[in-house]
Amino acid sequence: LLTTMVELKGFEEAKGESRPKGVEHGSYKGRKTWKESRDDEAQTLGYTKQPYVVIVGGGQAGIILGARLRKLGVPAIIIEKNARAGDSWRNRYKSLCLHDPVWYDHLPYMPFPDDWPVFAPKDKVGDWLEMYTKVMELNYWHSTSCKKASYNEKRGEWEVTVEREGREVTLRPKELVIALGVSGYPNLPTIEGADSFEGDQFHSSKFPGAENYRGKKAVVLGSNNSAHDICAALWEEDVDVTMIQRSSTHIAPSESLMELALGGLYSEQAVKSGIDHHKADLIFASVPYKIMHSFHIPVYEEMKKRDADLYARLERAGFMLDFGADGSGLFMKYLRRGSGYYIDVGASELVADGRVKLKSGVNIVKINPKGVVLSDGTE
Template sequence: MTRQADVVVVGGGQAGLAAGFYLRRAGLDFVILDAQHRPGGAWRHMWDSLHLFSPAAYSSLPGRPMPVQPGHTYPEAAHAVDYLAAYEQRYEIPVQRPVQVREVRCEDGFLCVEGDTVTWQARAVISATGTWWRPFVPAVPGQDVFAGRQLHTVDYRAPKEFAGQHVIVVGGGNSGAQIAADLAGVDDVGLTWVTRRPPRYLPDDIDGRALFDAATARRRALEAGRPDTGGVASLGDIVAVSPVRAARDAGRLIHRAMFDHLTEHGFSWADGTTAEADTVIWCTGFRPALSHLAPLGLRSPRGRIATDGTRATDEPRLHLLGYGDWTGPASATLIGVGRPAREAVSQISDLLR
């Protein structure tokens, strides 16, 4: 079966919904295809203790502020899920789910988006699949001989499943610090937190509001031809949310240098020091989930697609939204995705006219 639309959006998380808001306002015929069974995007799959970095007022999509969650300055992930579900319903955004998009290809003058049962012929496509679905684990010697469990951030839910175990948490970013802090507060869980460089905490008074401001200032500087301010990366790697701050200040969040290799029952440093472990949690980041775009042949050897803003340089009918600074400053955040979504839809409207 084949159907047609002006625009097909691949991905129904926060970036897809922001695009949907502006597509509806522009009066374009569009559909959003989401692989998940229910609304909420990646927020539905986060660990139990996760809170947003910003207050609700600074965690909103275009048109509708996120309601305050009673008793919480920084809303829980479940509150974000409820917000996204309500947002989708309020603006009557046409999301079809679950639809697994297999590929996007050029055919008969259209961008053809092939789903499980239907192929859509689109005049333009917005890819908004994010990164959560493509976890990255670095190659480390000994991974194939380690007899314990190896998990990634995407697999972690709560400390209770690690009772009586010693856990290695690998990674010096936000997820590594937050999961290490989560485990550090449990008496019957042993923890070793390893990072490639000493953790860089942002000042305690900085939250998502300041991060958005830093990203915006960097964008404005670059657009004006001024020197790069460095954006968020210039401030540090770890937002000191209250659980992280509490664990750090209590002396429970102690890092060690990255180990040299894994052994059958643990890990070893270059100086010969060893330690035993039952589980490794790789908090080592993500890569853009772009396999559906492979038939277009746009990716460089480094895995990215060249873009001008959100628009693919070599395929002006394709826009990429929500993958981070690569496709718009802070575009992987709730508050930051609105501006690039608006700009993408504006360019698509001009193109279709």
């Protein structure tokens, strides 16, 4: 038996017949336009009036929560260090696209148009998020950083110090939400000799694109989503690229994932059968995490059969595969680790046939001016 809360009685969202009128007909002294009212709110909230909620992090999660609170009439401010909403997507590597299909990615209140790409490019996602913050009338403090926060037990409120427009502002919300993402922080290993390297080196989050490296050699340390995407982008620009795989990786071919794992809930066929994303989300949320792995194991058993040729060729190339600790595949790996997988949109073929070179079961132990030394002695 599953129950789910739809609304809070007495705090229903203003929609349908109760939607805002937008303007009061008639003649009134001191009337304010919609823009004047929004400007007043922007100038006072956080200064002479305090928000009830402060959300630190203005990516999709922070924006979605802000939209929900806005619809409930809860004063909220979203803090974002980047210059524009959506920059957390725009600032990533050039070739980045969503690996989840469009039916899985709708935001509340404003579903994507029916011609939106199945796999949206990063800049298109960034523009949508920026538009969304404006249309949903969110109080989005861009170019703002959170310096510190502490809870005042006596007053029952938070004291959040932020830096905005060159000065510190203290916010005193009742609730503080941290929405800083799952895997947005660079994991940079300390490697002997890194400072001596004469070429370029950077984390995947700072990868500038492959076009400047045409005809050169590159080493990519890692074998998950970003590593595969970057290896493919480098290969497309005629870069001699080698992937360093330290431990096993789960590979889920995109087409198989969409058909076997997502298709019943998140697909055009699901929509045609009457399962829109609202129903799909409810069905998906109805499975307790404690038993979810048992629902996924059969999916990946079938994937092993369906994509047996790809897996065999990857293993012949030396690539180390896994399907999770209990064979439950990608989603459980995401919940348990937040990493360890690649949704294959083409790079696995490059690895399997050797166009992207591979060294597996090793690590980089030293960097010298011209290259790297691996744990098996290879240079």
